[in-house]
Amino acid sequence: MEIPELVDVLRREGALLADTAAGTPLDAPVPTCPDWRLRDLVLHTGQVHRWAAAHVKGGLTRPLDEAGQEAAWGPAPADAELVEWFRTGHADLVAVLAAAPADLACWSFLPAPSPLAFWARRQLHETTVHRVDAQAAAGTAPSPVDAAVAADGLAELLTGFLPRPKSRLRSATARTLAVRPADRPESWLVTVGQEPPQVRPGAGPADCTVGGPAHDLYLLLWNRREADPATVTGDRSLLELWRETAAVTWS
Incomplete structure (x- = not known):
């Protein structure tokens, strides 16, 4: 944008x-x-x-x-x-x-x-x-986030905040989360292990995949909505780990 x-x-x-x-x-x-x-x-x-x-x-x-x-x-x-x-x-x-x-x-x-x-x-x-x-x-439903805006916010989160050394998202064994907006060309693969997460663009094999409209993924990965079972395939415990440890701070 x-x-x-x-x-x-x-x-x-x-x-x-x-x-x-x-x-x-x-x-x-x-x-x-x-x-x-x-x-x-x-x-x-x-x-x-x-x-x-x-x-x-x-x-x-x-x-x-x-x-x-x-x-x-x-x-x-x-x-x-x-x-x-x-x-x-x-x-x-x-x-x-x-x-x-x-x-x-x-x-x-x-x-x-x-x-x-x-x-x-x-x-x-x-x-x-x-x-x-x-x-x-x-007590109102969130107004829609435009798909381009939501994809930009996912990119900021995944490629900006997430790989920083202070990120708390870690896993004893390396696992990969695929993020695939249905209404945008972008997609990402997030590998979570004992070091800061590694993020690369594109699709590929993953332990857990989250998919759906970019608006929904934006809210999900910024921890502003619960996951719909229809949007998650594979190892849901990886998404649960995300929700517990992927909080964002500015510094």
Whole structure:
């Protein structure tokens, strides 16, 4: 996906998250994030937006330290102001990304064609996943994620986050998970062993295969939905291991 496409989806997803939060009690539990209430989700995502915008706007070559993060976030708003505070930070992030030069030089933490592409992509998927969380708190079904967007999010997860040394996804014996979206040409093979997972594009033999619409696989592998038996073939314990240990953190 090109950067303007990423930014446009980020704009829509943030607006949908805010609209959902505006119509839902802020103390509603978030089933997909069991330790959170909706206010925690909105606050977290708004803080991430401000944190990301600070790196892009300032062209920062190192990540913000604790004091810098707190300065970027500002004081936590009261409940009555929380959604509008979120909208303001989201709008600023969208504007900063849309105005940034293509040759922007700043810190990033996953492979990407450029720092600007990294930040646009990362904030799109941060916001989309948490929009799904907000809808879960509201008790509504998640709005569909476009197949191209979902495939891009799978690629970020599988080829960016998953192979990092800090990934906790490990298996005593090497096993392979195949990820095969039914509505996209992309597919991946994830080998899980005693070292960080190895990911390669394409199809091939696998111990466990997850297949179906890219939207469903996006939610499944970001741990936002349960697996439908129809979407999983082979050794389901590998998918269970994924769900227990493949949590994502930013650093």
